[in-house]
Amino acid sequence: MTKHELKMLTLMAFVAVFTLFISILCGPAGLPSLRNDLSAWSALLELRAMRSITGFVVGAALAAAGCVLQTILRNPLAEPYILGISSGASVGTALVMTTGLAMATPLLLPLGSFACSLLTILLIMAVARRAGGIDIPRNLILTGIVTGSVLSSLLMLIITFSRTHTIRSITWWMLGNLQCVSWELLLICALPVILGILLLIAEAKTLNAMLLGTENAHNLGINTHRSILKLTGIATLITACAVALSGIIGFSGLIVPHIMRRRIGANHRYLLPMTALGGGVFLVVCDIIGRIAVPPHEIPVGVITALTGGPFFLYLMTKRNQH
Amino acid sequence: MIDLKNISLSYDSKKVLHNISLKINEGELIAVIGPNGAGKTTLLRVIAGALKPKGTVLLLGRKVHRIPGAERAALLAMVPQNIDPDIPLTGYDFVMLGRTHCLPRFGVPAHDDIEAVLEAMRRTGTLELKTRFFKEMSGGERQRLALAMAFAARPRVILLDEATAHLDLHHRAAIMSLLREMNRVKGVTVIMAAHDLTLAGRYFNRLILLKEGHLLQDGPPRSVLNAQILEEAYGCAVRVIELPDNLGSAIAPLENSEII
Numbered sequence: 001m002t003k004h005e006l007k008m009l010t011l012m013a014f015v016a017v018f019t020l021f022i023s024i025l026c027g028p029a030g031l032p033s034l035r036n037d038l039s040a041w042s043a044l045l046e047l048r049a050m051r052s053i054t055g056f057v058v059g060a061a062l063a064a065a066g067c068v069l070q071t072i073l074r075n076p077l078a079e080p081y082i083l084g085i086s087s088g089a090s091v092g093t094a095l096v097m098t099t100g101l102a103m104a105t106p107l108l109l110p111l112g113s114f115a116c117s118l119l120t121i122l123l124i125m126a127v128a129r130r131a132g133g134i135d136i137p138r139n140l141i142l143t144g145i146v147t148g149s150v151l152s153s154l155l156m157l158i159i160t161f162s163r164t165h166t167i168r169s170i171t172w173w174m175l176g177n178l179q180c181v182s183w184e185l186l187l188i189c190a191l192p193v194i195l196g197i198l199l200l201i202a203e204a205k206t207l208n209a210m211l212l213g214t215e216n217a218h219n220l221g222i223n224t225h226r227s228i229l230k231l232t233g234i235a236t237l238i239t240a241c242a243v244a245l246s247g248i249i250g251f252s253g254l255i256v257p258h259i260m261r262r263r264i265g266a267n268h269r270y271l272l273p274m275t276a277l278g279g280g281v282f283l284v285v286c287d288i289i290g291r292i293a294v295p296p297h298e299i300p301v302g303v304i305t306a307l308t309g310g311p312f313f314l315y316l317m318t319k320r321n322q323h
Numbered sequence: 324m325i326d327l328k329n330i331s332l333s334y335d336s337k338k339v340l341h342n343i344s345l346k347i348n349e350g351e352l353i354a355v356i357g358p359n360g361a362g363k364t365t366l367l368r369v370i371a372g373a374l375k376p377k378g379t380v381l382l383l384g385r386k387v388h389r390i391p392g393a394e395r396a397a398l399l400a401m402v403p404q405n406i407d408p409d410i411p412l413t414g415y416d417f418v419m420l421g422r423t424h425c426l427p428r429f430g431v432p433a434h435d436d437i438e439a440v441l442e443a444m445r446r447t448g449t450l451e452l453k454t455r456f457f458k459e460m461s462g463g464e465r466q467r468l469a470l471a472m473a474f475a476a477r478p479r480v481i482l483l484d485e486a487t488a489h490l491d492l493h494h495r496a497a498i499m500s501l502l503r504e505m506n507r508v509k510g511v512t513v514i515m516a517a518h519d520l521t522l523a524g525r526y527f528n529r530l531i532l533l534k535e536g537h538l539l540q541d542g543p544p545r546s547v548l549n550a551q552i553l554e555e556a557y558g559c560a561v562r563v564i565e566l567p568d569n570l571g572s573a574i575a576p577l578e579n580s581e582i583i
Contacts, residue, residue: 001431074407201429202428202429203428204428206423208412208416208419208420208423209420209423211407211410211411211412211420212403212406212407212410212420213407215368215373215403216401216403216406218371218372218373218392219371219373219396219399219400219401219403220396220420220421220423220424221392221393221394221395221396221397221423221424222392222423223392261411262411265411265413265416265456266410266411266412267412267413267416
């Protein structure tokens with residue numbers, strides 16, 4: 001990593017801390033006076049801090065997973081949704097919610113989410129392997145898209161048979177909800193995300209080699225088969241944790257790595273930490289907008305990511321074509 | 324150094340290599356020639372361990388598939404024919420890929436890695452491409468960087484698949500001289516798949532001629548670049564013209580050749 005890259009990374013870390021600070025101060029209710037009600041003040045700050053950190057963790061997880069999948073699949077449109085990982089995680093979380101298991105212990109939400117996304121990715125790998133091998137990105141993408149569609153329908157089926165109050169919470173969760181229910185759940189999900197991102201950064205040289213395609217990566221000394229399994233497994237884990245925390249939030253895993261790659265290149269030693277920090281900042285900023293745009297109402301963060309990220313992505317595409 | 328015993332390989336039902344046996348000694352300078360679809364690239368991929376054929380491929384007495392990836396990459400580097408031009412890496416980062424087998428997981432590349440990359444870029448005349456993005460470069464510049472990537476690995480064997488195809492005359496001559504120098508000074512074994520028969524005869528000591536996956540001829544350029552043998556391999560009449568000053572032979576197809 002060059003001195004410039006290190007400087008940019010430090011700057012990004014400062015931006016992240018600053019954004020989190022602003023996020024804690026912002027909200028439709030503003031901040032109550034410290035003199036009037038100290039307990040309300042601290043409770044509100046705690047809620048907002050939990051929400052901001054959740055947003056940051058989820059954004060970082062989705063962006064890092066998207067970055068890795070874009071490289072492995074050699075497809076700029078790849079993200080956790082394209083492989084059906086998010087859909088698998090959604091089904092798992094919805095099952096835990098509808099069966100009432102979520103009330104027993106918060107640990108079951110990420111566990112259900114991870115179990116279903118793991119089953120999904122294993123199924124995709126098995127089918128892709130039979131279709132010609134997991135080293136061929138096309139096999140993984142096609143299998144992932146079809147599996148994702150089937151799982152989305154399964155999610156709708158679960159909702160159809162749910163009780164009215166559960167339908168409401170699942171619908172809210174499907175739009176993306178960063179208000180985490182407890183510090184315990186946040187900690188349970190954040191630790192695997194942080195560990196997963198560090199493991200991905202440790203695989204930066206493998207990811208760099210994979211940019212040349214699987215055969216060239218093999219010639220550079222990479223065991224491509226094992227690496228694809230390992231990297232997809234880590235991306236699945238961190239996506240499952242993100243979905244368990246916040247529900248379905250689109251675009252974060254697509255546009256942040258895409259923009260970062262275009263701005264700073266694809267050296268994953270630098271790209272991955274920058275993308276993770278950038279993803280965290282993006283989601284926290286989207287959440288701030290959702291909270292203050294139309295007070296006292298709150299717009300779900302998934303709506304904001306789609307409304308801001310989508311057009312910006314289209315703008316980038318047209319700019320690229322003009323270029 | 325490299326020993327191929329009874330190598331056969333099929334893609335689906337099409338057999339592309341038929342029972343090929345070869346011995347390649349350390350420090351040889353070899354061109355693999357033959358018409359389109361003769362199996363040149365496939366043979367290189369088999370030697371690199373990217374394809375698993377029937378038969379045995381030994382590198383320094385060990386089965387090439389059994390050699391751990393990092394160890395194999397330190398011994399053998401491959402320069403591919405085509406590289407995706409959209410790779411968003413700078414020239415320096417691209418050449419650093421050649422050091423993948425010895426880079427640390429965390430932290431910065433070691434002094435030796437940086438030195439190897441800069442030396443490879445200096446030798447291939449690509450230092451000015453250090454900070455430019457790969458996708459902004461011409462085909463020839465990308466090809467020279469691909470060579471630099473292979474040189475940066477400091478391997479004992481370099482496999483090149485049509486590696487000079489996109490280069491102009493000046494850079495082609497420079498790269499071929501460089502390959503010969505590395506072969507002479509450092510004893511690097513060079514095996515290159517080539518379409519340009521004049522270039523193959525000019526720079527290589529041994530030519531391996533393939534046709535439809537069969538080994539047709541194997542020997543010094545003077546014995547392989549023979550009008551009758553080439554006519555049999557390529558299915559067209561050619562004239563072999565001896566060049567003065569030991570520059571090898573120029574191969575010219577004759578106009579009345581049958582086009583298939």
